[in-house]
Amino acid sequence: MHQRAATADRTGTRPLIWPARLAGLVAGVAGLALANLGAWLVGPTGAPVSAVGELVIDLLPAPLVNFGKDTLGTADKPVLVAIVTVAVLVVCALAGQAELRRRLGGAAVLAVVAVVGLVGIGARAGANATVYVPTLVGLALGYILLRTLVDRLETWRDAASADGPTSDARRGFLRLTLVAGGIAAIGAVAGEALLGAATRVNEARLRLRLPGAATPAPPVPAAADLGLPGLSSYVTPNADFYRIDTALQLPVIDPADWSLTITGMVEEEVTLTYAELSALPLVEHVATLTCVSNDVGGSLVGNALWLGYPIRELLARARPTAGADMVLSTSQDGFTAGTPLEALTDPDRQSLLAIGMNGEPLPLEHGFPVRMVVPGLYGYVSATKWVTELKVTTFDADQGYWTPLGWSARGPIKLASRIDVPRRTVDAGQVAVAGVAWAQHTGIRGVEVQVDGGDWQPAELAEVTGPDTWRQWSYAWDAASGDHTLTVRATDADGTLQDPAEAAPAPDGASGYHQVSVTVR
Numbered sequence: 001m002h003q004r005a006a007t008a009d010r011t012g013t014r015p016l017i018w019p020a021r022l023a024g025l026v027a028g029v030a031g032l033a034l035a036n037l038g039a040w041l042v043g044p045t046g047a048p049v050s051a052v053g054e055l056v057i058d059l060l061p062a063p064l065v066n067f068g069k070d071t072l073g074t075a076d077k078p079v080l081v082a083i084v085t086v087a088v089l090v091v092c093a094l095a096g097q098a099e100l101r102r103r104l105g106g107a108a109v110l111a112v113v114a115v116v117g118l119v120g121i122g123a124r125a126g127a128n129a130t131v132y133v134p135t136l137v138g139l140a141l142g143y144i145l146l147r148t149l150v151d152r153l154e155t156w157r158d159a160a161s162a163d164g165p166t167s168d169a170r171r172g173f174l175r176l177t178l179v180a181g182g183i184a185a186i187g188a189v190a191g192e193a194l195l196g197a198a199t200r201v202n203e204a205r206l207r208l209r210l211p212g213a214a215t216p217a218p219p220v221p222a223a224a225d226l227g228l229p230g231l232s233s234y235v236t237p238n239a240d241f242y243r244i245d246t247a248l249q250l251p252v253i254d255p256a257d258w259s260l261t262i263t264g265m266v267e268e269e270v271t272l273t274y275a276e277l278s279a280l281p282l283v284e285h286v287a288t289l290t291c292v293s294n295d296v297g298g299s300l301v302g303n304a305l306w307l308g309y310p311i312r313e314l315l316a317r318a319r320p321t322a323g324a325d326m327v328l329s330t331s332q333d334g335f336t337a338g339t340p341l342e343a344l345t346d347p348d349r350q351s352l353l354a355i356g357m358n359g360e361p362l363p364l365e366h367g368f369p370v371r372m373v374v375p376g377l378y379g380y381v382s383a384t385k386w387v388t389e390l391k392v393t394t395f396d397a398d399q400g401y402w403t404p405l406g407w408s409a410r411g412p413i414k415l416a417s418r419i420d421v422p423r424r425t426v427d428a429g430q431v432a433v434a435g436v437a438w439a440q441h442t443g444i445r446g447v448e449v450q451v452d453g454g455d456w457q458p459a460e461l462a463e464v465t466g467p468d469t470w471r472q473w474s475y476a477w478d479a480a481s482g483d484h485t486l487t488v489r490a491t492d493a494d495g496t497l498q499d500p501a502e503a504a505p506a507p508d509g510a511s512g513y514h515q516v517s518v519t520v521r
C-alpha cells in the first residue's frame, strides 16, 4: 500500500503538468488584464506590454527594426505587442508548472516577468512612481490566483495518490479555472479596448511637433539656478512636477477632437480648435504653479516654461458684457474653476491657454492637449487641465468645483518660503542652507534665515525670469555640533513680510514659517 501510494504520487504529478500550465496561463491573463486596466486609470505609460515592446525596438539592431517596418508597415507595433503577449503567457504557463513543483516557484517566475515589464516602463521617458503600480498590482493578483488554482490542483493530485475518487477534486479545479479564466479574458478584452484609446492619444502626443513661439521667453539665466545638491531646480522637470486633480481615470483627448468654446456673458461665442490654437502667435512664459493644499514646507509647487496663447486675446474676441466678473472654466472630466475675469484680461499678466510644458506638448496628466495657467492664483481657481469651455459669468451666479466644498471662491497664492536643504543631519562647519520662496506675480525681494531663535540673517537670492516664479535662496551657515532649528521667512517685492500666523490649507492656503530640525555632527 505504502509503496503503491508513493508510485502514484510520482506518476500522479505527470498528467497534472498541463492543468498546471493552464492555471499559469489563466493567472497570466488575469495579471495582464489588471495591469492594463490600471494603466487605463493612471496613464498609458504604465502599460507593461507596450513598454516592453518599445524596449525591444530600442534594443534590436536598426536593420532588423527597419525590416519589420518595411514588411509590416503600420502593423509593426500590434505584431510586436502580440509577440510579447504570447511570450509572456507562455512563461506564465511555465510559472504554473513551477508552482506545482514547489510553492513560490511560480511566484519567482511571475516576478521575473513583472521585472521585465517594470524595466520597460522605467525606460520610457517621464516615468514617475505611480506608473509602476499597475504592473505590481497585476503581479500580486496574478500570483494570488495562481496559488489558489494550484491549491485546488494539489487537492486533485492528493486525491489521485490516495487512490480515492478524483472526479470531485478535478471538477473543483476545472470549474474554478474556467470561471477565473472567463473573467480574466473579459477583463483583458475590456482593458485592451480602454487602453487602446489612451495609447492612441499618447502616440498622437509623441508625434506632435510644438509650433515655435512668436514671443519666445528670454533664456533662463544660469544664475537662476544655484545648483546646490538637494535644492529644487529652478525649472521643474515634467516627470517631477506635482500632479493634483480629481480625475479617477486620466482624461484622454485626441487633439484632433479638442475644441474650446467661450460662452456665457459675451457678445460673440468663440470656438477654437487645436489646429487653430497652435497656428496663433504663441507666447512662452515661465510661471510657478502652486496647490492650495500645499502645507508649509510642502512639495505641491513647481515651476515650468509654458507655451500658449494669452486668454485675454480670446476674451477680447468674445467681448465680455458689463457685469461679468468671473470665468468658469470646465474640464472634459467635469472639473470647474472660477477665475476672476480681471486676472484673465489684465494686459500685464500672462494668463495662458497652454499647449506646451518645458518644450514638450503637455503631458497627459498635466492636461493634454490644452490647459490654463494663470500666474498668481492657486491651481484650484485657475489652472484647469483638459479645458474645453470658458463661461464668462459672475461669482454670484456660478461656483468652481472646490468652492461649495469649503474652499474660498478666490485663491490668490500666499507669500511662502521653504527650506530644501539641509534636512536632518550635517557635518559641522560651513553648511549651505537653501530653498525656494514664492509670491507669484509680485515677486520676492528678500529671504531671511533664523538659527535657534537668533537674529534673522539675510539670505542670498538667485536670479529669476520675472515675478511669476519662485526664487531660489541660500545662506552660508557656520554650523556648530548639536541640535539646531532653522526657520525661513520671505518678503515680497511690495515689502510685505510673510505671515507668521500658522494656518491650515483650508480654506485659502496655508501660512506660517517653515522650520527644520537639524543635527550637526
Ligand SMILES: Nc1nc2c(c(=O)[nH]1)N[C@H]1C(S)=C(S)[C@@H](COP(=O)(O)O)O[C@H]1N2
Binding pocket: 241, 242, 243, 244, 245, 246, 247, 289, 290, 291, 292, 331, 332, 333, 335, 365, 366, 367, 378, 379, 380, 383, 384, 385, 386
Ligand atoms: N481638470 C482638472 N484640472 C485641474 C484640477 C482638477 O482636479 N481637474 N486640479 C487643479 C489643481 S487643485 C491644481 S493645484 C492644478 C495642478 O496642476 P498639475 O497637476 O499640472 O500640477 O491643476 C488644477 N487643474
Ligand SMILES: [Mo]
Binding pocket: 244, 290, 291, 292, 293, 378, 379, 380
Ligand atoms: Mo490644487
